[in-house]
Amino acid sequence: MADPNPLLYATLLVPVAWVAIGLLGLVRGRSVLWVGRTLFPLGALAGLALGLVALASLGAPTESLTLPLGLAQLAFHIRLDALARFFLLLIGFTSTGIGVFSAGYFRAGEGTAPGLLCLQYHVFLASMAVVVIADDAYLFLVAWETMALSSYFLVTTQHRLPEIRRAGFIYLLIAHLGAIGILLCFGVMQAGNWQFTFDAMRAAQLTPVWASTAFFLALFGFGAKAGLVPLHVWLPEAHPAAPSPVSALMSGVMLEIAVYGVLRVTFDLLHVQLWWWGLVTLGLGLFTSLFGAVFAAVQTDMKRLLAYSSIENIGILFLGVGLSIIFHAFHMSLLAALALAATLYHCLNHALSKSLLFLSTGSVLHATRERSLGKLGGLIHRMPWVAWLALVGTLAIAGLPPLNGFVSEWLLLQAFLFTPDLPHSYVNMLLPMGAAALALVAALAAYVMVKFYGVIFLGQPRERAAREAQDCGRLERIGLLWLAAGCVLLGIFPVPLLALLNNVSRGLLGASLGTQLQHWWLLTPIAPERASYSPVVFMLSTVVLVAAVVLGVRLFYHGRIRKAAPWGCGFPLLTPRMQDTAEGFGQPIRQIFEPFFRIQRALPSPFDTSPHYRVRVEDHFWYALYAPIAGLVRRISSLAGAVQQGRISVYLLYSFLTLIALLAFVL
C-alpha cells in the first residue's frame, strides 16, 4: 500500500495526535502549566495542521484507505473527498482558535480536573474528524457516539449542580434518539446487502419509498444533533451549562458536522434525490431559523441567547440544503451548486463567528461571573479586547457587509431569487415567499445581535462585578483574534474560498460555479447583469466614507462643540438602571410574535414597596410535545411497575400463569 499522497496520512495523524494529547493530559492532570500552557496549544497546533492540510488538498482527487482496525468482517474504511476535506478544514481552523483560547481559559478547581477535561476535549475533536473521514457505517457510528459521549461529559463539567446534570441528560437523550435515527437510516440504505461500507450504499438501488425513508431518518437523526425544531430543546439547556470553549466547539463545529451528515447521506450515499424532500427540509429550516431568531430576541441569559441564535443558523443551513436538493432534483445544477456553496460557506461562517461569540461570553463570564444580561453592561470600557473582537463576531452573525455572514446569506438569497424558474407550478410560487422569510430572519438576527452586543458591552455597568471586570489574558486574545481574522478574511475575499468549494459541489452535484468566479475581487454568483458584490470595493468605500465624515466633522465643527450634561432636562443624575434592559429590548418581539411563546408574567401591584417583575418565556414544544411523551412514558412505566409487587407468591403466580398459558397455547 504505497500511497503516493502523504497528505492522507498527515490527515490521519491529526486525530491520533489529538487522542495522544488528551491521554497526556491524564499524566499530570492537576497542573495548569502542563495541561493549559502545553497540551492545549499543542492541540491547537494539530488543529492548524489539519486545517492547512485540508486546505492544501481540497482540490486533490478522492482517496480511500482500509484501516487494519475494527472487527473481523467490518474493517474501518476511510475516505477523503472534497466534502470531507472541507469539513476537516472547518474543524481544523475553528479548533485552532478555540484551542488557543482554552489554553488560557480552563483553570483548576472548576468541576472536572483540567487533565480529564483535556482528554474529553481532544477526544471530542478527534471523533468529529473521524466522523468526517469515515467511509463505512460502523466507523461512522462509533465516531458519532464517541462524539456524543465526550461532548456529554464536557457539558457536565460542573456536574455537581443538578440543573447541569439535567441539561446533560436532555442532551444525551436527544443525541441518542438521533443516533437511533442514523442507525436505522444506514440499515435502510444497505438495501439488504448487509454491506455497511458507504461504497456499497452508493451502489445500492433503493425504491423511492425506501430512499425517502432513509432520507427522513437521516434528517431526523442529524437534525436531532443539529437542533432542528422540534428537536432543538437540548441546545438552550446544554450551551449555558457547558464551559464556553465547549459551547463554542459544540455550536461552532458539532452542529456543522450534523449538516455534513445530511449532505453526505443525501447527495453522496443516496443515488436519487426527490424534490419534495428538499421542500420539507426547506420548510423545517425556515421554521427553525425563524423560531431561533424570535426566541433569541427574548432571552436574558447571554449563552441561551447564543444557543437560540445557533438554532437560527442551523435553520438557515438546512434551508440551504433543502434549496440545493430542490434545484438538483429539477436538474438545475448551477443553482444547486450555488445553494450548496452558500450552505457550506455559511457553515464555515457560523463556525467561526459563533465560536468567537461563545468564547467572548466565556471571557465575560470569567471576568464578571455573570451570565445574565440584566447584570452586565458597559464592558467595552473594561474589556476592550473582548468587546472589539466580539463586535466583529456580532457583525458577522448579523450578516452585515463586508463581513462573512453577509456573503453566505446573500448567496442564499440569490439562489432563492431563482426559484420562480422552477418547473413546478406550486413550488415556484411558494418558494419566493421563503426568500422573504429568510430576509425577515436575517433582520431579526441583526436585531438579536444588537441586543447581545448593546446590553453586554455598551452603556453603563449594571452591577459591581461588571464595573470591576478585567480584560482577558493573552492566550485568550490570540484565540479570539484568530477567529475574528477568519471572519474578516472570509468576508473580504469570498471568491477564493468559493473556488475551493467548487471542488465539493463538483464531487456531489457534478456542477460548479466555475466560470462565475473569474475576478478575485468581484463576486458574481450567476451572471454579472443580475447581481454582483465586491466586498473589497464595499469596504474601501465604507472606510473612505467614514473617514470623510469624521474629517468633515472635525474640519467644520471643530472648536464649536458645546459640552453639556446629556439629557439634562430634569434628570439630576443618570443611573445604570435607566438603560434599556434585555427584557425591554426584546419586548416588541415578544409582542409581535406572541403565539410563539408561552409567557408567565408576575407584575407587582402599584402599592408594593419592594416591587418585583418576573417574566418567564418558554417554548410551546416542551409542553406540547415533550411533556406528553414524558408523561406517557411515566404512565407506562408505572403500569409496568405495578407488576413488581415484591411478593414471592405473586411472582410465582406470574410464572405459573405463563406456564398455563403456554401449555394452553400448545393444546
Added chain:
Amino acid sequence: MTTPAFSSQLINLCAALLLLLSFAMLSQRRVLTLVDLFAMQGGTLFISIIVVAWSTGQPHLYYSAALTLILKVILLPLILHRLIRRLGAQWESETLLNTPTTMLVGLLLVIFAFTLAQPISQLANTVTRGTLGIALAVVMLSFLMMITRRKAVTQVIGFLAMENGLFFAATSATYGMPMVVELGVALDVLVSMVILGIFFFHIREQFDSLDLHNMESLKED
C-alpha cells in the same frame, strides 16, 4: 414378574395416591404434617418406580428408586423436621386463598392437566402412559401450593413436591430420565435444600419471622 395388567393397575393406584396426597398437602396447614405427607408422597413415588422397574425390567430404574427412597423419604424429611423444630415454624399462618377455593382451583388444574396430557399419552407406548396427566397435575398442584402459602418452609416443600411430580412424569412417560439427569436432579434438590436452609435462618434473622410477606419491604419504589 407380575402381569402387565396387574402392574399397571398398581401404578394407577400409586398415581391416584400421589394425587390424593397432593390435595392433602394443598389443604394441610400444620407444617410438620406437611413434611410427613411429603415423605409419604416420596414413598408412593418409590413404590411406583419399583413397580415400573419390575414390570418392564429396566435395571436403572432400581437405582432411581433407591435414590428416591434415600433422598425423599428419609433424608429430606429428616432435614426438614429438624429445621422446622429449630426454627419453631410449626404453624402456617393464614394462606393467601382460603382452603375451599384452593381446592376448587386445584380441581380445575387437574382437569386442565388431564386434557393436556391426553394427546401425549396417546402417543406414548409405555404401560404407565395413563398416569402422565396425574403427574402433570401433581406438578401444578405443588406449584399452586407454593403460590398460596406464605411461609418460606412450605414453599420449599412445595418446590420439592413439584420435583416429585416431575420424577413421576418422567417414569410414567419414558420409563425415567437418563441416569445422569436423575443424579443431577437429585443433587440439585439436595443442594437447593441446603441453600434454602441457610436462607431460612437469614430471613428469620432479618425479619424475626419466616413469613415472606415481610420481603415486600425489599421492593424498591
